[in-house]
Amino acid sequence: MSVVKLEECREQIRTELDNVVDFWLKYSHDTVHGGFFTCIGRDGKVYDELKYVWLQGRQVWMYCRLYRTMDRFRKPEILEAAKAGGAFLRKFARVSSGGSGPWKCAFCLTRDGKAVKIQRTIFSECFYIMAMDELSRVTGDKDILPIPTLSHIYSDCLASMMQQLIYWVREDSSDLGRPQLSGDVPTNSMAVPMMLLCLVQQLSEGRGQEVVQKYRELGSWCVQQTLQHIQRDGTAILENVSLEGAELPGCQGRLQNPGHALEAGWFLLQFSAERGDEELQRTAIEKFVELPYQYGWDKEHGGLFYFLDVDGHCPTQLEWSMKLWWPHCEALIAFLMAYSQTKRPELLERFSQVYEYIFSHFPDAKSGEWFGYLTQEGKVALDFKGGPFKGFFHVPRCLYMCERILDDLLTNKD
Amino acid sequence: MSVVKLEECREQIRTELDNVVDFWLKYSHDTVHGGFFTCIGRDGKVYDELKYVWLQGRQVWMYCRLYRTMDRFRKPEILEAAKAGGAFLRKFARVSSGGSGPWKCAFCLTRDGKAVKIQRTIFSECFYIMAMDELSRVTGDKDILPIPTLSHIYSDCLASMMQQLIYWVREDSSDLGRPQLSGDVPTNSMAVPMMLLCLVQQLSEGRGQEVVQKYRELGSWCVQQTLQHIQRDGTAILENVSLEGAELPGCQGRLQNPGHALEAGWFLLQFSAERGDEELQRTAIEKFVELPYQYGWDKEHGGLFYFLDVDGHCPTQLEWSMKLWWPHCEALIAFLMAYSQTKRPELLERFSQVYEYIFSHFPDAKSGEWFGYLTQEGKVALDFKGGPFKGFFHVPRCLYMCERILDDLLTNKD
Numbered sequence: 154m155s156v157v158k159l160e161e162c163r164e165q166i167r168t169e170l171d172n173v174v175d176f177w178l179k180y181s182h183d184t185v186h187g188g189f190f191t192c193i194g195r196d197g198k199v200y201d202e203l204k205y206v207w208l209q210g211r212q213v214w215m216y217c218r219l220y221r222t223m224d225r226f227r228k229p230e231i232l233e234a235a236k237a238g239g240a241f242l243r244k245f246a247r248v249s250s251g252g253s254g255p256w257k258c259a260f261c262l263t264r265d266g267k268a269v270k271i272q273r274t275i276f277s278e279c280f281y282i283m284a285m286d287e288l289s290r291v292t293g294d295k296d297i298l299p300i301p302t303l304s305h306i307y308s309d310c311l312a313s314m315m316q317q318l319i320y321w322v323r324e325d326s327s328d329l330g331r332p333q334l335s336g337d338v339p340t341n342s343m344a345v346p347m348m349l350l351c352l353v354q355q356l357s358e359g360r361g362q363e364v365v366q367k368y369r370e371l372g373s374w375c376v377q378q379t380l381q382h383i384q385r386d387g388t389a390i391l392e393n394v395s396l397e398g399a400e401l402p403g404c405q406g407r408l409q410n411p412g413h414a415l416e417a418g419w420f421l422l423q424f425s426a427e428r429g430d431e432e433l434q435r436t437a438i439e440k441f442v443e444l445p446y447q448y449g450w451d452k453e454h455g456g457l458f459y460f461l462d463v464d465g466h467c468p469t470q471l472e473w474s475m476k477l478w479w480p481h482c483e484a485l486i487a488f489l490m491a492y493s494q495t496k497r498p499e500l501l502e503r504f505s506q507v508y509e510y511i512f513s514h515f516p517d518a519k520s521g522e523w524f525g526y527l528t529q530e531g532k533v534a535l536d537f538k539g540g541p542f543k544g545f546f547h548v549p550r551c552l553y554m555c556e557r558i559l560d561d562l563l564t565n566k567d
Numbered sequence: 568m569s570v571v572k573l574e575e576c577r578e579q580i581r582t583e584l585d586n587v588v589d590f591w592l593k594y595s596h597d598t599v600h601g602g603f604f605t606c607i608g609r610d611g612k613v614y615d616e617l618k619y620v621w622l623q624g625r626q627v628w629m630y631c632r633l634y635r636t637m638d639r640f641r642k643p644e645i646l647e648a649a650k651a652g653g654a655f656l657r658k659f660a661r662v663s664s665g666g667s668g669p670w671k672c673a674f675c676l677t678r679d680g681k682a683v684k685i686q687r688t689i690f691s692e693c694f695y696i697m698a699m700d701e702l703s704r705v706t707g708d709k710d711i712l713p714i715p716t717l718s719h720i721y722s723d724c725l726a727s728m729m730q731q732l733i734y735w736v737r738e739d740s741s742d743l744g745r746p747q748l749s750g751d752v753p754t755n756s757m758a759v760p761m762m763l764l765c766l767v768q769q770l771s772e773g774r775g776q777e778v779v780q781k782y783r784e785l786g787s788w789c790v791q792q793t794l795q796h797i798q799r800d801g802t803a804i805l806e807n808v809s810l811e812g813a814e815l816p817g818c819q820g821r822l823q824n825p826g827h828a829l830e831a832g833w834f835l836l837q838f839s840a841e842r843g844d845e846e847l848q849r850t851a852i853e854k855f856v857e858l859p860y861q862y863g864w865d866k867e868h869g870g871l872f873y874f875l876d877v878d879g880h881c882p883t884q885l886e887w888s889m890k891l892w893w894p895h896c897e898a899l900i901a902f903l904m905a906y907s908q909t910k911r912p913e914l915l916e917r918f919s920q921v922y923e924y925i926f927s928h929f930p931d932a933k934s935g936e937w938f939g940y941l942t943q944e945g946k947v948a949l950d951f952k953g954g955p956f957k958g959f960f961h962v963p964r965c966l967y968m969c970e971r972i973l974d975d976l977l978t979n980k981d
Contacts, residue, residue, distance in 0.1 A: 192818070194881070200880045201817040248748070259748070267750030330744075334662070334673070336681030337908045403615040404606070466614045469606070471940055472885040525884055528942065540883045 156563070157313050158164035161510060163559040174226065175220065176522045176538065177212070177545040182234055183432035184267045185288070188241035196520045200537065207248050208544030209262075215240040217287040232291065239288045241266065246281055255328060261541075268349030271329045275318050279348045281553050282318070285311055286355050289563040292311045309392060319371065322349060340401065341394050343410075346378035347417050354423065355475070376424060376433065379417050384439050390414040390445055404469055409461040412450025412480020412557045418442040418532065419487040419554075420493060437467065442487045446503060447481075454530050457481060457512050473531040481511050482551035489558050523548050571975070576922060577973040582905035583930065588633065588640065590936045590952065591626070591959040594859045600679045602655035607953035610934045614951065620660050622958030623676075624694030627652040629963050631701040637967070646705065653702045655680065660695055669731050669742060675955075687744045689732050695760045696732070699725055700769050707742035729766065733785065736751050736763060738788050754807050754815065757824075760792035761831050768837065789839060790847065793831050797854050803877045804828040804859055818883055823875040825863025826894020832856040833901040833968075836908060848908060856901045860917060863894075871895060880901055888943040892957070895925050896965035903972050937962050 180197035181189045191208040192201035216235035219272035220224035245266030247256045258277035259268035271277075289311075321329060322345055331337075332475075353372040357365050381398035384391045392408040393401055400406050418441030449457045456476035460468040465475070488504035491497075514531050515523040517538070526535040526541040536541075594611035595603045597618075605622040606615035630649035632641035659680030661670045670692035672681040685691075703725075705781070735743060736759055745751075767786040771779050793813035798805045806822045807815055814820050832855030839847035861873045870890035874882040902918035907912075928945050929937040931952070939957040940949040951957075 194880060199884075200876075203817055257826060263750040268748040269750040271748065330746075332685055332744075334675040334682040334685065336675075336683040403617055447946075459827055463613075466608060469615075469949070469951070471889060474948060475885060535883070535885065536881045537883070545766050567671065 154498075154505050156318075157503075159559060159563060163556060163563065164415075165512065166552050170549060170556060171225075172521050173523075173545075173549050173552065174231075178230060178234065179547065181212070181539065182237070183264065186241075187244075188235050188262075188266070189238055189326050189545070191539045191544045192539065192541070195517065195536045195538060197538070203269065203541075204262045204264065204266075205541050206242070206259055206262065207280045207542075208466055208539075208546065209242055209246070210284035211546035212278075212546055213242065213284035214280070214287045215545055215553075217284075217291045217518075219549070221287070221291045221554065222557075232316050233519075236292060240362050242281060242284060246277070256314075257329075262433070266294065271330075275321055275329070275345070276348065278314060279352055280434060282311055282314055282352060283355050311356075314419075315356065318349070323374075338401065339396050341378055341381055341398070342407070343379060343390075343392050343413060343417060346375040347420055350375035350420050350424065351378065352512045354420075354427075357392055360433050364414065372424065376421065379421065379475070382414075382434065383415075383436075385463065387440065388444070389448070390441060391463060392509060393435055402464065404466070407463045407466065409448065409463055409470065410459070411445040411457050411461065412459070412477065412483050414445035415447075415457075415480065415487040416483035418445070419490045422487070426494065438491045438495065441498075442491050443503075446484065446488075451476075451529065456514070456527070456529075456531060457484060458529075461478075472526075476514070476527040476529065476531060477524045478515050478523050479547040481515065482547040483505060485511060485551055486554045489555050493558050493562055496561075522548075549558055568912075568919050572919075573973060577970060580966050580970050580973065581969060584970060585639075585964060586935050587937075587959075587966065590643075592648065594646060595665075595953065595959065596651070597678065601651050601658075602676075602680070602698050603652055603959070604954070605953045607951065609700060609931065609950045610953060611952070612860045616679065617683065617955075618655075618676045618680075618689045619955050620656070620673055620676065620692045620957070620958065621694045621956075622953075623652055623656055623660070624691075624698035625958055625960035627656065627698035628694070629967075630957055631698075631705045631964070633703045633967065635701070636971075638727045639855075649702060650706060656695060656698060656708065660691070661665040670728075671743075685744075686977060688693065689735055689743070689759070690762065692728060693766055696728055696766060698727055724948065725770075729770065731779075732763070732766075737788075744839060751767075753810050753814065754819070755792055755795055755810055755812070757793060757796050757804075757806050757827060759829060760789040761827075761834055763835070764789035764834050764838065766795065766836075768841075786838065789956045789959070790835065793835065794850065796831075797850075799877065802858070803862070804855060804939055805877060806830075814902050818876065818880070821877045821880065822864065822882070823877055824873070825859040825861075825871050825875065826873070826891065826897050827865075828855050828859035829871075829894065829901040831899035832859070832895065833904045836901070836904050840908065847851075852905045852909065852914070855918075856905050856914075860898065860902075865890075865943065869939070870943075870945060871898060872943075885941075890928070890941040890943065890945060892929050892937050895921060895929065896961045899965055903969050907972050907976055 180193050183190055188204050188209055189212050190199045191205050192203060194200045211262065213235050216231050220231045243553065245262055245513060246258045248259045248268045248271060249256060257271050258281050259270065260272040260277050263268040263269060314465050327333060350372060351367045353375060357368050382390050384400050390409060391400065392410050392413065393405050395401055418437050421433060421437035421441055425437055448461060451458055451488060457480045458473065459475050459477050460470045460473040462468050485504065485508045488500050492500040492504060514527060517524055522531045522538040524536060528534045594607050597604055601620050602623055603617050603626050604613045604616065606613060606617060608614045626785055627649050630645050634645045659676055660672045662673045662682045662685060663670060671685050672695050673684065674686040674691050675683040677683060713748060764786060767782045771782050780961060795808050796804050798814055804823060805814065806824050806827065807819050809815055830853050835847060835855055836850035836890060839851060862875060865872055871894045872887065873889050873891050874884045874887040876882050898921045899918065902914050906914040906918060928941060936952040938947045938950060942948045
């Protein structure tokens with residue numbers, strides 16, 4: 154792939170990011186009750202007023218990240234939207250689980266902020282913390298959110314939520330509300346260490362030695378937990394393993410999610426770069442970037458399968474063969490980051506292949522933004538732009554990450 | 568459709584039922600730990616040893632029903648399998664929910680009966696009761712299961728489980744374990760009155776006046792609750808309505824599941840026949856049989872969609888456009904029953920259309936049994952014969968019901 158071609162990519166990615174930001178600025182803001190609509194139809198029309206907390210948190214985070222790190226997005230309307238989203242979350246997302254137990258974040262709220270559902274997992278809390286930390290980095294307005302210092306009340310509150318999360322993950326999850334059942338073997342599900350690693354990076358970035366030190370061991374633990382998913386003598390990444398890192402029986406144990414492995418891949422690559430860990434870099438590229446592509450890419454129709462079974466059984470997930478937008482977003486970031494760190498041309502070739510698949514399938518030329526769900530053959534299966542799990546996150550994060558990496562590559566080109 | 572054609576149908580259905588029973592007798596029995604494997608691959612191989620309680624209960628019920636009502640299935644191996652399944656369920660399915668609360672049934676067990684998961688719904692309990700009631704009708708062995716009289720200890724136990732269910736549905740569901748949230752509006756989900764109606768018919772059939780009387784009001788209540796799902800001036804069946812029978816906002820309120828409506832259709836037709844209620848028969852046929860077919864049939868590729876949105880939005884369920892085996896099973900029963908009660912030729916035409924779709928798409932000529940999950944275009948998307956939600960139930964129940972109705976039609980033909 155030539156420099157000219159890379160510059161074309163950067164241009165397309167840049168334009169696409171502008172368009173995607175415009176789409177969500179235009180259609181997703183609830184100016185009456187605050188927060189963001191996330192169920193947005195093909196043409197921008199809200200088809201359900203429910204507000205999914207993962208997506209509220211992710212949108213606040215993404216707006217703030219764009220505002221803080223890219224000059225062209227340092228606009229008052231983006232800051233105001235992020236603050237309004239943060240205020241909505243602070244006001245409504247945290248729900249008492251009853252009794253003297255800790256606070257939980259709801260999974261889903263009504264338009265006016267009433268809790269509809271609480272999941273028995275940690276992810277709503279994670280996206281809440283991610284949002285609030287990033288928001289605290291862009292606003293100095295003490296009445297809205299305090300300045301980012303750990304000694305301050307608000308950051309204390311986030312830090313204590315983080316401690317709660319760590320306790321749930323590493324000590325005792327019974328507060329999450331799942332009954333303890335003798336057949337329910339404790340599992341290391343890759344989503345959990347990945348999510349915590351993401352939070353460690355979020356909370357540590359640019360912070361003082363005290364904070365960095367505080368989360369250093371947790372970061373290493375997350376990496377080790379993630380590496381436990383390398384199974385079958387290094388030939389497969391499995392989504393769920395035992396707490397001791399052994400393969401679990403049945404479908405759960407054999408499950409593969411190539412897009413998720415690729416996402417873990419670029420998390421690990423970021424981490425290895427920060428710590429200058431070359432062995433981790435090699436492992437990340439070989440096992441979490443190249444390997445999932447090898448088993449996850451559909452040789453017949455192109456694109457990444459959503460789920461696979463490592464022994465070739467048919468997965469029980471009805472959507473296993475569908476092509477979802479987000480695994481392709483993660484693959485694009487992973488290959489470009491791997492290339493930028495190594496300059497190995499075959500990684501750029503893979504980036505190019507994923508890029509071609511994405512831009513010939515996902516963007517909606519008519520109404521903007523991307524379709525999220527294609528059939529195995531690449532036909533649009535669900536045509537909405539936002540839904541319970543698709544918001545202002547994977548698409549803009551992918552475009553944002555790739556634009557930055559490309560900026561770097563094209564500025565420092567040999 | 569001619570009498571000759573109907574006789575051909577009956578012959579094919581009869582043969583297919585024999586084959587399906589043979590498949591499960593051959594591949595699903597766990598002779599070591601008892602109970603049934605339900606995750607069975609295309610060629611009969613067990614690909615996961617988990618035992619799903621819905622499917623354990625349904626298999627016991629189906630074996631017993633075949634044993635009790637069809638001479639050619641009155642075979643010791645079927646009775647023994649049913650008893651063994653019942654024993655496994657009695658031993659392992661009921662799990663204390665902790666504290667002084669009532670017993671719940673697990674949703675999923677390990678091969679040796681340890682609880683893996685408990686759902687916060689009533690369906691595991693329903694299938695448990697259904698299984699045990701039918702089992703109690705075929706076995707006089709008091710050491711295994713007592714004879715069916717309400718005064719007897721075991722039936723007392725089933726009756727008290729049934730009372731518990733009714734309490735959860737009609738009085739207070741907080742024991743099920745869902746936190747009470749202000750945005751979580753109580754909903755009449757069609758599955759609940761349908762399931763209870765099915766249980767009322769199960770428990771009442773052929774029983775004394777005392778039992779029939781006991782469940783009479785509940786049966787009428789279930790019918791009324793089901794009829795509340797007729798919405799939009801009678802032009803749509805919606806899956807979820809408010810407790811007052813009003814349409815709910817958003818995707819949940821607009822959701823349609825044509826196969827489920829068709830299943831409700833033949834439940835209502837059975838009920839109307841038992842009570843001699845002609846108005847209910849008309850409503851059942853017009854609203855729950857003909858209407859779901861009209862909006863649910865895919866004019867382009869044939870087959871019934873799994874989910875639809877009454878306003879034509881794209882459903883958020885990833886599998887909305889897939890063609891599943893069970894809605895087609897329910898449609899086949901519903902049209903044949905509606906025809907048998909009315910002799911209206913257009914209902915037989917619809918039966919014939921569904922029949923053609925089924926027999927040209929679902930049965931696996933190579934290894935027997937039916938595929939469960941097709942793409943919108945009718946290609947096999949998941950090739951297993953049994954999975955977490957597909958067991959020995961919808962296919963044999965459909966074939967069993969249709970064979971009996973055809974026997975009736977062909978014996979009493981004009």
